[in-house]
Every structure is written in structure tokens, then in C-alpha cells.
Amino acid sequence: MxxxxxxxxxxxxxxxxxxxxxxxxxxxxxxxxxxxxxxxxxxxxxxxxxxxxxxxxxxxxxxxADDVRGLSVSHSGYTLTSLSAPGEAGEQGELAFRITDAAGDPLTDYETSHEKDLHLIVVRADGANFRHVHPRHDGDGGWSIPFAFDAAGTYRVFADFVPSEHGETVTLTSTVDVAGGFAPAPITADRAITTVDGLTVEVEGELVSGAESELTFTVTRDGEPVTTLEPYLGAYGHLVALRQGDLAYLHVHPMGEPGDGETEPGPEIAFMATAPTAGRYLLYLDLQLDGQVRTVPFVLTASAGSTDAAGDHAHDGGESHDAPAEEGTDTHGDTDSHGEGH
Ligand SMILES: [Cu+2]
Structure with missing residues (x-):
């Protein structure tokens, strides 16, 4: 290049x-x-x-190394508090929490970001059972959504939002313990190809510590390229990346957006991502097809790579470069259980 x-x-x-x-x-x-x-x-x-x-x-x-979010229950004066959730696997209940400001008052004014005032990620500490949902605001700093955990374990909850008065994204995190028979699912290998509901998605590109790189996901079904991806929260794809271990939160977005005259609705979805450190990252790609949102998980290891070489990892792969767009939702294809709050 x-x-x-x-x-x-x-x-x-x-x-x-x-x-x-x-x-x-x-x-x-x-x-x-x-x-x-x-x-x-x-x-x-x-x-x-x-x-x-x-x-x-x-x-x-x-x-x-500073470029991480989602490691603290309180940041920039904002605090995630009063978190409650179903305490047992399979129990249908409500996940609820409050956001307060520096004065301890309810945070009531949010700037819409990626079509939502707040995005909620719920994932087990080992990376299993990822969910991206949009709870409902009660107008007074309280947020809630009907929720059930599929499996026992300790979960991390991430609230991602932009306080109007702050103007920048804040990502707060807390934990929820869910009782039941716990079957750990440790991730011990990288995974660049994943099939979910008949959709096969392959990621190309590398994560490089401390440098931006492009990740391109190619979607096929029955061996054929999928070119009918649907805009979901304003984009053709949405990617969340979590660092294995502490689940530091890296929220990346696609290059290009529907309607920009350049970005095609598949089969490729390109993102720019920066890994704060070397090591393994858990990636969750949300995309919508046939009216259904699916989450496709991947695992990549970021190399320690020299910053010089890092630039070369930004493949100028051709298609969809541009402004980013939106947010996704959901996880294992079970959109029905948490389509609320939209
Ligand atoms: Cu969201």
C-alpha cells in the first residue's frame, strides 16, 4: 500500500x-x-x-493499554447501581439497574447513540451466553428488561451510553451470579469461521496490539455469498470485542453504512478495530437477515506486533470503507426473548 x-x-x-x-x-x-x-x-x-x-x-x-472500557462500575462520575437480575438459570424475571451521576442523582438525559439511549451487553465471564439488548428507561435513571439466563455462572453486565451532559460514551460494568449447575466453557483456541443458523461467517484480518487493523467478515449460506443483509440499528453489522480474562470492552463499528452509496449489504462487512494489548479477544458479530438478528461469535488473538507492521495489517480490502454506523442487539438467534425496548 x-x-x-x-x-x-x-x-x-x-x-x-x-x-x-x-x-x-x-x-x-x-x-x-x-x-x-x-x-x-x-x-x-x-x-x-x-x-x-x-x-x-x-x-x-x-x-x-489505556484504551479499554467496561472495567469499572463507576467512571467519569457515572455509576451503575442497584443491579438486580434473576438469580437462577432458567428463571424468567427482570434485569434492572440504575445509572447515577457524579452527585448521586439519577441520570435522566441520554444522547441517542446507534439509535438507542443505552446498550446492554450481558455475557458470562468465560465468554459464553453473550447477549446484546436494549432495556427500557423509566425516565428517572432506572433501566429494565425482561430477562432469563440460559445457564448458571457469573455474568458481566455492560451498560454503554452517552450522558447528554458528558457527550462521550461511558461503559460501566457489574456482575451477576446465577445459581445452577455450572458447566464452564473455557475458550482455548482461536476461531475464524463460525456457522450459526445455516449462516457461515469467516473473518479475515488480524488484531494487532496497539494498532488499528481491519477485520472483514464474509457471510455465506449454503456456499453462496449473502448479499441481502438488512440494516440493523443503522448498519449491516455490529461487532463487540472483549478481551479474554478481564472482558475489557472494545466496541467497534463497521466501515460504511447502508445508503452511503458504497456499502453493499454483504457478503462482506468490514470493521476497524484496535486491540489494546496482545492476547486473545472474544468477538461477537450481530447481523440481521430475513428479519432475524443473529450473533456470530469468533475468537482472535492479537499479536504483539510492531506498530510499524501494524499499519500493513489495515488491508485496503476494497469495498466498504467509510463512516461507521450502528449498534446491534441479541445473541444466539433467540431474538424473541429480548426484543423489548426498541
Ligand atoms: Cu445496542
Whole structure:
């Protein structure tokens, strides 16, 4: 790839990711790429600002390891509190919690992000039973959704939202213990091809520690490319990446969006992603086809890679580069149980 093209892609991709997905996190700049950032700062800032307001200034000093969210019950003055959920596997109940501000008052004003005021991820600590749902706001800082856990274990709950007064994404986390016979499902190998409900999805690309890289998912059914993906919360795909171990939360978004004149409804969905550190990541791709949302899981290991080589991992694979878009929902195809709150 020519240097100029590489820098341009890097800047555009970075802006896209940060504008929509990582707004609360400091920008990451691989040391070797600092010069590139500097020279592209203007366009980068413009695109970023279009998303959520400037935070590029803090970027230069950030280290990749800082680029994690979803590790704390309280952040930026906001706190996830009063979490309650069904206590036993299979028990139908309600998952509820409150969000408070720095003064301890209910947080009532949210900025819509990816078509929702709050996104909720629920996943077991070992990465199993991922769910992405949208609870209902009671207007006074309380959020709830009918919920049942399929299996026992300790679950992490992530609330992802943009306080209006804050203007940047906040991701808070807490845990829920669910009683029952516990069958651990440790993930011990990478997984680049997954079949769910007859859909086979393969991911190409690599995660590289501290650098942006492009991940391209190709969707087929019965060996044929799927070109009829449906917009879901404004995009053709939605990707959540969690670091194995602490489940640090990396929320990435596709390049391109429906209706931009360039992005096709499959078979490829491309994302820009930055792994904060080397190691294994659990990826969950939400996509909608035939009116049904499905979650397709993957496992990738981020290499420690030099930042120089990292740029080359941003394949200029061709199709859908551009502004990002939306959010997804759901998990194992059982959309019926948690389609509420939309
Ligand atoms: Cu969501």
C-alpha cells in the first residue's frame, strides 16, 4: 500500500472508530505512527468532532493499554447501581439497574447513540451466553428488561451510553451470579469461521496490539455469498470485542453504512478495530437477515506486533470503507426473548 493511502486509511478508519465507538477512551497512537497522526490531524479531528466533540488533544499521550472500557462500575462520575437480575438459570424475571451521576442523582438525559439511549451487553465471564439488548428507561435513571439466563455462572453486565451532559460514551460494568449447575466453557483456541443458523461467517484480518487493523467478515449460506443483509440499528453489522480474562470492552463499528452509496449489504462487512494489548479477544458479530438478528461469535488473538507492521495489517480490502454506523442487539438467534425496548 502506498504510504499516502495507508495514512489516509489509517486516519479515516481511526476517526470512524473513535468517533462512534471509543469516544470515552483516549486515542491510541502507536509511537511510530505519531508523525502520521500529526500530519493528518486536521482531517482526523474533523471527522472525530462530527461524532461527539473533540478529544483528540488528549490523544498523543495515551498508551494502547489505556484504551479499554467496561472495567469499572463507576467512571467519569457515572455509576451503575442497584443491579438486580434473576438469580437462577432458567428463571424468567427482570434485569434492572440504575445509572447515577457524579452527585448521586439519577441520570435522566441520554444522547441517542446507534439509535438507542443505552446498550446492554450481558455475557458470562468465560465468554459464553453473550447477549446484546436494549432495556427500557423509566425516565428517572432506572433501566429494565425482561430477562432469563440460559445457564448458571457469573455474568458481566455492560451498560454503554452517552450522558447528554458528558457527550462521550461511558461503559460501566457489574456482575451477576446465577445459581445452577455450572458447566464452564473455557475458550482455548482461536476461531475464524463460525456457522450459526445455516449462516457461515469467516473473518479475515488480524488484531494487532496497539494498532488499528481491519477485520472483514464474509457471510455465506449454503456456499453462496449473502448479499441481502438488512440494516440493523443503522448498519449491516455490529461487532463487540472483549478481551479474554478481564472482558475489557472494545466496541467497534463497521466501515460504511447502508445508503452511503458504497456499502453493499454483504457478503462482506468490514470493521476497524484496535486491540489494546496482545492476547486473545472474544468477538461477537450481530447481523440481521430475513428479519432475524443473529450473533456470530469468533475468537482472535492479537499479536504483539510492531506498530510499524501494524499499519500493513489495515488491508485496503476494497469495498466498504467509510463512516461507521450502528449498534446491534441479541445473541444466539433467540431474538424473541429480548426484543423489548426498541
Ligand atoms: Cu445496542
Amino acid at each position: 502506498h504510504t499516502a493511502a495507508k495514512l489516509g486509511l489509517y486516519a479515516a478508519g481511526a476517526a470512524a472508530v473513535f468517533a462512534v465507538a471509543l469516544t470515552a477512551a483516549p486515542l491510541i497512537i502507536p509511537a511510530d505512527a505519531s508523525a502520521a497522526w500529526t500530519s493528518n490531524e486536521d482531517e482526523h479531528m474533523d471527522t472525530t468532532d462530527a461524532g461527539h466533540g473533540g478529544h483528540g488533544a488528549a490523544a498523543a499521550s495515551a498508551s494502547p
